């Protein structure tokens with residue numbers, strides 16, 4: 001196809017969004033077809049396909065059985081940690097999901113009820129998601145690397161009727177005790193679920209609370225399988241919490257109709273995956289990538305999806321990804337740049353890559369953080385297939401910008417996640433909200449309405465939704481990312497404009513970490529910044545000012561706050577670095593100059609802020625950072 005074809009597709013999505021998305025909606029089985037695509041609710045709120053009736057699980061599972069794909073593998077579980085590999089066919093998946101949904105229903109779970117899912121990378125996690133979707137219950141999956149307190153915050157926010165969890169998760173060197181974490185979370189939370197369903201893993205069998213907890217299998221014994229319950233196109237299929245500027249996470253809502261249409265479109269046009277194809281996203285069901293492209297996207301397309309329980313390195317070697325690609329004849333593979341960096345560090349010459357057949361591998365997709373050119377070039381050199389950086393967020397649920405190889409493969413520009421996807425009118429704005437010239441840095445905003453599949457609102461927090469995304473640039477969605485667009489319409493994503501950092505592809509709030517540090521009795525004031533890290537992209541680093549008279553050993557305080565962050569937020573925060581300083585650099589109005597501290601730490605050029613209160617403090621910060629091995633190069637002041 002010619003270059004024009006992406007252009008044609010994109011332009012039609014902008015000039016005729018109704019026609020474009022109504023056409024795309026044909027790929028979904030509706031119980032009642034929607035009368036139109038876009039529903040303008042007024043006051044900058046939009047919904048898609050609101051009056052259609054549809055079921056997500058039907059589209060992801062049952063319709064493929066009906067179409068004769070019952071014997072095809074739907075989910076392939078690859079667990080190098082437990083040395084096991086197991087496939088589940090579409091027919092088996094249908095039976096298992098209908099049975100779990102039937103049991104949930106028997107215990108009173110109905111359309112609209114919330115169900116929290118706290119599970120590791122096992123097929124049962126996807127089954128739990130699909131069982132909720134089958135009933136029209138709204139699931140909220142919580143990532144296993146979060147601590148009990150984070151789980152409790154989510155329990156109190158979405159008030160689940162039930163929680164589905166596993167007895168344990170498995171990290172390479174330790175068992176993650178999910179059940180005790182769950183018990184603690186329920187203890188901390190004000191809201192109490194009516195019941196819990198626990199999938200007992202053989203690696204750790206958990207103690208159940210009499211009358212509240214049921215075992216996965218016993219719970220389903222003898223129940224009537226549930227059929228798919230049609231829901232309105234604007235019924236939420238899930239809530240997924242993500243980090244914002246404060247410790248209180250944002251509950252991103254995903255509406256059913258738009259989610260189905262957008263994901264189905266993306267599988268074919270971005271990932272070039274059709275029914276019968278094999279697709280693997282090496283992420284976790286706790287993140288948006290896991291929702292969209294481990295669970296829903298590949299199953300909607302009638303493909304085979306891989307659920308991977310392991311790490312890119314050390315389980316047991318840096319060739320594990322390539323072995324799975326070979327054994328499952330993966331066509332499109334999706335991972336985070338940090339995973340490739342980890343592999344590249346152990347296998348710079350690609351010797352592990354050469355040991356395995358690539359078969360049908362057609363492209364490698366990267367997202368979750370900025371993909372550095374070195375990593376892209378290394379992967380391209382060793383695989384000889386397109387290595388495609390694409391940019392998206394929990395909020396959008398699918399890519400804002402990508403190279404849609406299912407339509408045509410556009411020329412790659414290293415450092416750019418390519419061009420906007422249909423329906424995304426991306427603009428780069430200056431502080432006053434005016435469009436800037438090509439190649440000029442600014443805030444990246446998307447003109448409203450956003451396309452189907454993106455967030456229509458935040459759970460129980462419309463004010464916060466408006467404040468976080470809509471108020472800065474009226475008529476636009478503010479992405480929170482800064483960057484630029486070149487004259488060919490290619491985007492470049494440079495940094496976040498808020499207090500969100502990205503550690504190993506995991507999105508974290510420095511504000512949330514600061515809240516934990518401030519709770520230490522000896523800490524008077526603190527700041528957390530994200531410093532550059534060659535493996536994880538960014539790492540959090542805390543600055544602590546102690547109370548006058550707190551005559552404490554600094555190293556001991558640092559150890560205490562590191563432990564606190566692990567206990568309150570979880571190991572995933574990877575908070576290991578902190579330093580005690582006398583003062584923090586601030587503007588005259590008292591705002592901490594975090595951005596300048598990041599520049600000093602990374603040794604990148606910076607300008608003395610005109611509004612700084614006391615410039616000398618920056619020298620003290622630099623000296624402190626040097627003791628940790630940062631702020632090495634002499635940047636212009």
Ligand code: COA
Nearest residue numbers: 144145171176282283289336338339342368504505571572
């Ligand atoms: N449950 C419980 N704990 C978890 C967890 C989970 N699901 N995932 C991570 N953790 C823990 C880890 O065990 C580690 O704990 P530790 O401090 O005791 O070692 C901590 O959280 C930090 O984990 P991580 O940042 O993943 O670092 P790592 O050193 O274990 O691994 C990489 C480094 C690069 C191999 C790993 O980060 C990786 O594979 N990243 C890719 C991430 C990804 O795919 N993101 C998807 C976004 S699209």
Ligand code: AMP
Nearest residue numbers: 367368369370390391392393394493507
């Ligand atoms: P999450 O919501 O966890 O998916 O994180 C979204 C954020 O990750 C975005 O706002 C970006 O800051 C960053 N991000 C995701 N993909 C990319 C990418 N391809 N390039 C640069 N940054 C990215």
